[in-house]
Each structure stands twice: as C-alpha cells, then as structure tokens.
Amino acid sequence: MLNIVLHEPEIPANTGNIGRTCVATNTRLHLIEPLGFKLNEKALKRAGMDYWPSLDVTTYIDFQDFLEKNPGVKIYMATTKAPKVYTEAKYEPDCYIMFGKESAGIPEEILVKNKENCVRIPMVGDIRSLNLANSVSIILYEALRQNQFNGMNMEGHLHRLNWDETMK
Template sequence: MPDIDTGADDPRADMKIVLVAPEIPGNTGTIGRTCVALDMELILIRPYGFDLSDKSVRRAGLDYWKHVRLSEYDSWAAFVAARRPDRAQLFLFEDDGQAGTVYDPVYPPSAYLVFGRETKGLPPDLVQAHADRLYRLPMRSAHIRSLNLANAATAVAYHAMAAYLR
C-alpha cells in the first residue's frame, strides 16, 4: 500500500461525505448541516427517495442549507468517472464493515466518507468491490442493529476530521 500523506499539519483538509441513494430528506438535511459545520462537501448519488427541494431537507439543514457545498451525480459510475478518487481515499461504512472500525484507518485530508441508503445500506456490488475499504461504527448493545444515518455520518465525520480540528 502506498504511503499516504495524512496532512495532519495541514488544517485545510477537504474531506467529503458521499450519500449513495439517500431515502430520508431529514437525514440528508442534517448531514448537510454537519458538512457546513466541518466545511466538508456533500456529494449525493441518485436515485433519491425524495425531491431535493423538499421542505424537510431544508428544515433539517435549517438556514445552513444554502451554505452546503453540494455536488450531485446520477450514479456511482458517474461519480467515479468525474472525481477519479484513489482507492485509498475511499472509506465506506456499513453496520458489518469487515475492514475494521471507524477508529482503525488514518484518514487522509482528501477522504471520501461513503454511506448508503437508510433501509438497505450500500449496494451489494459496491460492498463487494470495496470490502477492504468497508468500516463500521462499534456498538456495545446487542439491542441495536444500526444507527440513524445522520448520527452515524456525523460521528464518522467528526472522528475522521479530528486531526484537522485541533
């Protein structure tokens, strides 16, 4: 694996949150708000389970939604073709991520933090193609199968950005 410059002494980290086929407008709005707080770009990959102009997206993002650095793509393939992310920049998150927990990787300043839809997670072909880049948030209770997408994305984003927020 090539050496990755973590950029820990570069406060200009440019991480991104990527939502693949989000279904709930309130989660997308809340994640947009987190992106504004951390100066992260929000990348949305269609299809959506809502209209992006939906009031509930803006309600969850409050008056911050106008400040979201938003990019949209019609598919994962279109996103990859346009952005050309290096594999080492991709960090995918699922309830059962086999590569380890959110605490294991060193996040480069240009990381893409990728999350799937609320009800089904990431598409199976994406999971299979990136199994070595698939991480999870640990949960101590056996009573919980998963966390709300907005909560998970916020927890991951703050942890990934920790070295750049000091």
C-alpha cells in the same frame, strides 16, 4: 477538505441534518441518485435550516457517474458488515466517506470491491443500524480529529459573562 457521500439517501430530514453538519465542518456533500426526495423539499430545508445555501453539494446520476467524476479518490465505506472499526482507519484530509441508504446500506456489490476500506461503528446486540445522520457525524468527527480539526474553531466564548466569573 473532507467529503461525505450519500448513496441513494431516502429520508430528507437525515440529508438536511447531514448538510448542516457538512457546512459546520467545511465538508463537501455528494449525493448519488436516486434520492428518496427532491432537493427543494421542505423537510430537507427545515433540517438543514438556513445553512443549506452555504452547502457545497454535488449530485450524481448513479455510483458509476460519481466514480467517473471523481477518478482515483480514496473512499471509506461505512457499513454494519465491515470487519474493521471506523477508528482503525487513517483518514486522509481529502478522503471520501460513503454511507448507504437508510433502508439497505451500501449495495454489497460495491462493498466487496472495496473491502479494505470498509469501516463500521460498533453496536451492541442485534441492532440493525444507527440513524444515518448520527453515523455520519460519528465517523466525520473521527476523520476531523485525525486531521487536527484543521481550520475549525477550537475554542468557544460566552456572550455576556467571562468563564472566570462563572467559577466564583
């Protein structure tokens, strides 16, 4: 099971959308405080829709608390400051992928200690960053792809029609 870590997220709608993505992919969500919202906030629940009760989510007082409760885990860190592109990493089935807060990213003190596991999403020009929920989706789905989308539905079905009938 993959793990998404949000370091001090600030926007409830982003975290709600990420929670929904985690439920859809059987991924655990880890939230490192301080949060820029309360977990019972309407915007969080609205974005997470009715999936939020199914979410495997854990909160931590700070990054040190996270490390103490998850000793020895492999953490990839998504940052615009990384020299390596996210597709160059080899994501283990139980790895952790960490993202920083919307306004500032992951603190540089943490990045420096984890340089070999920092990854970036390529962008054009001077764009500061992508939306947090979009960034999580991009990298999470690459990790899932590398792990053959283990346990996920790989085929969809029409409700009223047959795919072959639509081709006539």
